[in-house]
Amino acid sequence: MYFFHAVKQRLSALFLIIILILIWEIVADHLNMPYMFPSPSLILFKLFDIHEILFYVHLPATLTVVGIGLALSTILGVVLAICMHLFKILERAVYPLLVTSQTIPIIALAPIFVLWFGYSIWSKxxxxxxxxxxxxxxxxxxxxxxxxxxxxxxxLTAGANKWNLFTKLYVPSALPSFLSGLKIAIPLSVIGAAIGEWLGANAGLGYFSRRMMTQFDGAGVFAPIVWLSLIGITGFLLVTIIEKYGFKWRRTR
Incomplete structure (x- = not known):
């Protein structure tokens, strides 16, 4: 019964996506403004037309930024979370700063990083x-x-010391929450890479989309966005699979 319910949910989502694409196709054909509002079929043709330069040049550049940025962010984030857990005074000092940092629009800071690091990978x-x-x-x-x-x-009653508490109680308890944060961070990492490439880069999907915009190529603007979306979806699904099969005890409980 669960299997058929899951299949029904996925078919419903697929059906909705198809309906939306058809509406998009009809509206785009009616407007007939491919430089501003290209149809899905025109974007698909453009993807095939420029697939070599996207796949072999700009996609690797964006994946490198996403991979390095996400890896460093994960290391720094986990280390800071552990430090805030161990030292309450650090929690009281840092936690408000973390919240405040989210009120600053990243797109306003990106040009500053371009000034500091130039068009190198580190600004992105x-x-x-x-x-x-x-x-x-x-x-x-x-x-x-x-x-x-x-x-x-x-x-503690079972004789656990501080190390046992941390490794056998706190870490397993925090892993599901960490994966939930990672599922949010992966799509955001794609957005961050695209913003950085849009404002200053020599390669990357965001850079290519901006270049196509200056040429009034609507399909060319959307084609890299398709790849950016696929990167985010793939990363999200990978973490979901790890969470599903690596934490069966969580679902059972």
Whole structure:
């Protein structure tokens, strides 16, 4: 019964996507303004037409930015979450700053990073870190805080020391929350990379989209966006699969 229910949900989502694409196609054909509002079929043809330069030149550049930025953001976020968990004074000092940092529009800071780092990869990496750092840190820290006092007392009664508490209670409790933060951070990392490339780069999907805009090529603007969307969806699905098969105990409980 569960299998058929899941299949029904996926078919419903697929049906809705097809309907929306058909509406888009009809409206775009009616307006007949491909330089501003290209149809899905025109975008698809453009993807095939420029697939070599996108796949072999600009896609690797964007994936490099996303990979480095997400890796550094994960390391820094997890380390900071652990430090805030261990030192309450650090939590009280840093947590408000984390929240405040999210009120600053990243797109306003991106040109500053271009001035500091030039058109190198690091200006895009810093933008990606800033936009993904918050969900990883906060979700991981909330995972540490989800441990109840009853659980902690049970471990202490069993003779656990501080290291046992951290590795066998706090870390397993925080892992699901960490993965939830990572699922949010992956699409955001794609956005951060695209913003950085849009404002200053020599290669990348965001850079190519901006270049096509200056040529009034509507399909060329949308074609890299399709790849950006695929990167975010693929990363999200990978983390979802890890969460589904690596944390069966969580669903059972």
């Amino acid at each position: 990496v810093v933008v990606t870190i800033l936009i993904t750092f918050f969900p990883i840190t906060v979700n991981t820290f909330d995972g540490f805080r989800s441990v109840s006092s009853e659980q902690k007392e049970w471990f």
